[in-house]
Every structure is written in C-alpha cells, then in structure tokens.
Amino acid sequence: DTLDLYNAFVDLDAPLAEGKLSLRTGRQSLAYGAQRLVSPLPWVNAWRSFEGVNALWRQGRWSVDAFLTALVVVERFQPNERDDERQLYGVYATRAPEQGGMGLDLYVLGNTRPNVTINGTSGDERRHTAGLRAWSPWAERGDFEFEGAWQFGELGDEDVAAWFGSTVIGYKPGDSSLAPRVFLGLDAASGDRTPGGSVQTFNQLYPLGHAYFGLADVLGRQNLVGANLGCSIKATPHTTATLTAHVFQLLDKDDGIYAVNGALARSGPFDSADIGQELDLYVTHNVTPYFSVYGGYSRFFSGKAVEEGALSDDIDFLYFGTALTF
Secondary structure, three states, X not given: OOOOOOOEEEEEEEEEOOEEEEEEEEEEOOXXXXXXXXXXXXXXXXXXXXXXXXXXXXXXXXXXXXXXXXXXXXXXXXXXXXXXXXXXXXXXXXXXXXXXXXXXXXXXXXXXXXXXXEOOEEEEEEXXXXXXXXXXXXXXXXXXEEEEEEEEEEXXXXXXXXXXXXXXXXXXXXXXXXXXXXXXXXXXXXOOOOOOOOEOOOOOXXXXXXXXXXXXXXXXXXXXXXXXXXXXXXXXXXXXXXXXXXXXXXXXOOOOEEOOOOOEEEOOOOOOOEEEEEEEEEEEEEOOOOEEXXXXXXXXXXXXXXXXXXXXXXXXXEEEEEEEOO
C-alpha cells in the first residue's frame, strides 16, 4: 500500500451505572480474543482496518463490545475505502480472570460477502458465528486454552452449517534459567461434504492465521485438521527461541485445500487427506524494551494430497525482521 490512514477515529467516554461506556466511530483496527477469527494481521505489509462504530462497556472484570463495521479495502495507488458489502458486526464479551482463575470470552459475530463460491455453491454470503473461548492455568506449571464456534446463515439460496475447535495445552517442566515451555495444540475446522447444495465449509473471517498453522503461511482454517508440538526456551534473558512441528490433514477429501487468506488453493476431490507437515524455528531478541529483532526458518513438506496437483515442491521460508514499539 502507499501512504494511507489505517486508524482515524474519535472516542467518547462516559460513566454508566458502576462502569464506563466508550463510543468509537471512524477507521479502526479490530482484535478480539486470541485473534483466531478477527485480527489486524500485523504480520503482513498492509495493516487490516475496518470503518464503523463501536460501543464498549466495562464494569469490574467484564467488558462487552458491540460493533458495526465494514472492511477497508487496500487500493495500492488510491485512497483506501470501506466496502459496505463486506460487513463485520457483532457482540464480543470478555470476563477477565482472577489471579489463578479462568478467563472467558463469549461472542456472536456476523459477516457478509458478495459473489462467493464454495465447493460448487455460489451467491452472496451472510454468516453468523457463535462461539466461546476459555483459558486458565492448571497444576501450578500448566496452562490451557480452548476456543470453539458454530456458524450458520446463507450462501445464495443454500444454508450454512459449519464449525471449528482449537485447544492448546502448555507445561513448564521445572525451574531453570532457560524457562522451557512444552506445548501441544490441536485445531479442526469443517469442510464441505458434497459439491453444491448446503455449505459446511468453515469461514475463517479475518484471522491471524500466521500464529496457528505454520509460519510459512501456507494454509487457512478451513477443511483442516492440524496438530502441533513445540517447545520454547529463553536462550538468554532477552532471547527466546521456539521450535514447532505441525501435521496437516484434510477433514473432508471432497472439499478443497484453502490458503492462508481463505481462498481456494486446490480443489477436490482428493485420494489422500495428507496435506503435509511443517517445521518452524523462530527466534526473537529484545535489544531494548522498545526495539527487538527476530528471524526464523520454516520448511513445509508437501503431503500426498498436494502431490496430486501440478505444483508439489516443498517450501522453504527464511526471514528476518525488526519491531519498534512506541
């Protein structure tokens, strides 16, 4: 993108009962929960923005955000404008955890998209996503997180019924200057059982997929089962290294393989459900409290389902970056 506004909004705050009400209007970034469904996607070159109104109410450990927005579409050489046919709206409620307790998110999100085709079904799409997220420590050294959602709505004249679930369990083995943490994750999202007719393929909305399905950014959260196992250590007080192994499978071989942006990458049916495996190494170093450098290497090993297509080479991804917080 060229020079443009990614955030330009006005906030109005007022006391309400025993809490506070904040009203926001304008262009803004949206990030909810663990950003599995809604994220500004800071990893890519062009920040994701929305334009609309929010009403955020806070009282005690609870916060409730009701919003009505439209996606701001990046025009490389023109001013970015919102697309009123790509709306995102809903209510997102969070109960912050007490010390050592469980946190909880509850949400209902709605979105619209024009002229969508999914596994042979076409039309304008209107979906609603109802879900929850919970996270908590366990057994003093452990932590867990679960998130799941159900989708319903219409695509053209056909009904939508889709779902996703995600679980992460972590554990810190013992006291050490390396502060190791071992973690295990499992993700699944529905695919379409038959071409045409009703739609069962999950819509990942506007996620930070980069954080969950491999740092090479090959796959999206649609028609997918993914498992990962990893370990992070603090090599120095200011340096963290993480090694993660992923395994990816199709949930339904009659649906397609979907890219990180949600677009169809390969259409089915497939003889094999094996999409592939990925190995990620990621290292970050805090030079100062405000400046850090990071880098990594990822390799995606193509599975049998990918090898059924014309392009089936493995993928190597090497990168370096810097981050300045101010």
